Amino acid sequence: DLILSVKNLTADVDGTPILKGLNLDVRAGEVHAIMGPNGSGKSTFSKVLAGHPAYTVTGGEVVFQGQNLLEMEAADRARSGVFLAFQYPLEIPGVSNLDFLRVAYNSRRKAQGLEEVDAFDFDDLVEEKLEIVKMNSSFLNRSVNEGFSGGEKKRNEILQMAILEPKLAILDETDSGLDIDALKIVANGVNQLTSPENATIMITHYQRLLDYIVPDFVHVMAQGQIIRSGGKELALELESRGYDWVLEEALGVG
Ligand code: ADP
Ligand code: MG
Ligand code: MG
Numbered sequence: 001d002l003i004l005s006v007k008n009l010t011a012d013v014d015g016t017p018i019l020k021g022l023n024l025d026v027r028a029g030e031v032h033a034i035m036g037p038n039g040s041g042k043s044t045f046s047k048v049l050a051g052h053p054a055y056t057v058t059g060g061e062v063v064f065q066g067q068n069l070l071e072m073e074a075a076d077r078a079r080s081g082v083f084l085a086f087q088y089p090l091e092i093p094g095v096s097n098l099d100f101l102r103v104a105y106n107s108r109r110k111a112q113g114l115e116e117v118d119a120f121d122f123d124d125l126v127e128e129k130l131e132i133v134k135m136n137s138s139f140l141n142r143s144v145n146e147g148f149s150g151g152e153k154k155r156n157e158i159l160q161m162a163i164l165e166p167k168l169a170i171l172d173e174t175d176s177g178l179d180i181d182a183l184k185i186v187a188n189g190v191n192q193l194t195s196p197e198n199a200t201i202m203i204t205h206y207q208r209l210l211d212y213i214v215p216d217f218v219h220v221m222a223q224g225q226i227i228r229s230g231g232k233e234l235a236l237e238l239e240s241r242g243y244d245w246v247l248e249e250a251l252g253v254g
Helices: 042-050 074-079 097-111 119-133 137-141 150-164 180-193 207-211 232-241 244-251
Strands: 002-013 016-027 031-035 055-064 082-085 092-096 168-172 199-203 217-222 225-230
Touching (some): 002 042, 002 199, 016 042, 016 055, 016 199, 016 225, 031 232, 042 055, 042 074, 042 168, 042 199, 074 082, 082 150, 092 097, 097 119, 097 137, 097 150, 119 137, 119 180, 180 207, 207 232, 217 232, 217 244, 225 232, 232 244
Parallel strands (some): 031 199, 031 217, 082 168, 168 199
Antiparallel strands (some): 002 055, 217 225
């Protein structure tokens, strides 16, 4: 029940190496937290998994549900169940949130060999999912993320996730910029969506989110590698001691 297996992954941006031999295995039912200093490559890792064109994989392998993920187009990765909630969600002027969600949903259903749903049935589904993130249905008729507050964008990302029911959800600093009430709504949404069949990778700077979404594993990323892994107690230790001691132990720098 290995969902994702990353072996010795290296990747460049504009010829500059950013990921430098990253290893990670994620099994069904698991929640992994990736923490680490700014600039360590966390967002790069999530974008490489999603197939973002700005990043060039230079070595290593990524297997997702038995398939070579690196050979798949970004759209195919999404359709087959890889979901990335961006650190900075994109605005798509002129495209209604509802249309965007329906197209994405039907595209995912097609990839699963299921029939597309019509607009009426989709409306019912969305209404149900809005509950999970406590969003008002007026957000559906607005352009995707346009004029949304930071917290509304993050909740909209979780709404997308609730609708797409990904096999692997990657949340990149979904907690950043959220006040405590929004954080609880987002965390509660994620907790409702985790199941024994899917897996979640949460990238976060702060232990705070992990009070609400309890990870099975915590990893520290630095200089493009995962340099330490542990259980949820590692996040607490990082909170009280910072990252320097881990860097020192793993890399001999501080
Ligand atoms: P983190 O998410 O851990 O803060 P990032 O993955 O965003 O780290 O960045 C890792 C390094 O890669 C940083 O030095 C950053 O400046 C660089 N980087 C990331 N994306 C780009 C890009 N599109 N163009 C140039 N440099 C980038
Ligand atoms: Mg980042
Ligand atoms: Mg759950």
